Amino acid sequence: MDRTEIEKILPHRAPMLLLDEAEVVDGEAHGRITITGDEFFVQGHFPGNPVVPGVILCEMLAQNCCVLMGDGLAGKDVTPFYTGLDKVRFKHPVRPGDTVELTCRITRSRGPFHFATGEARVDGTLCVTAEMSFALMPNA
Numbered sequence: 001m002d003r004t005e006i007e008k009i010l011p012h013r014a015p016m017l018l019l020d021e022a023e024v025v026d027g028e029a030h031g032r033i034t035i036t037g038d039e040f041f042v043q044g045h046f047p048g049n050p051v052v053p054g055v056i057l058c059e060m061l062a063q064n065c066c067v068l069m070g071d072g073l074a075g076k077d078v079t080p081f082y083t084g085l086d087k088v089r090f091k092h093p094v095r096p097g098d099t100v101e102l103t104c105r106i107t108r109s110r111g112p113f114h115f116a117t118g119e120a121r122v123d124g125t126l127c128v129t130a131e132m133s134f135a136l137m138p139n140a
Helices: 054-068
Strands: 021-025 028-034 078-090 099-110 113-122 125-138
Touching: 021 054, 028 054, 054 078, 054 099, 054 113, 054 125
Parallel strands: none
Antiparallel strands: 021 028, 028 099, 078 125, 099 113, 113 125
């Protein structure tokens, strides 16, 4: 799915929509985003040596996980919220010009809570891994 289709699932919009495309294959979400260098989060991080902040990489993983929860999000009056972020490991920096390949899996669900694992790679090189949890909360 492209950004327009992703917007039907996720509540995020530019500049915080951090997926260019995504698909679900065999219970895994596979997302992709190309870092151009024009993004707000690399403008001052770091001058002369731009690097995507780790927290932004974690948000990319979260949004990719939400693609897996598409049926629970699309057309419903709920918002996915992070409830936990564990065992995050940053292995390699992501820089402008890189295309980030995201892979996420839901490991279990209970009521509105969903637990997942994810990883991000650039050209096959592992950049970040994480365990995450989310809650689908009714909108106020």
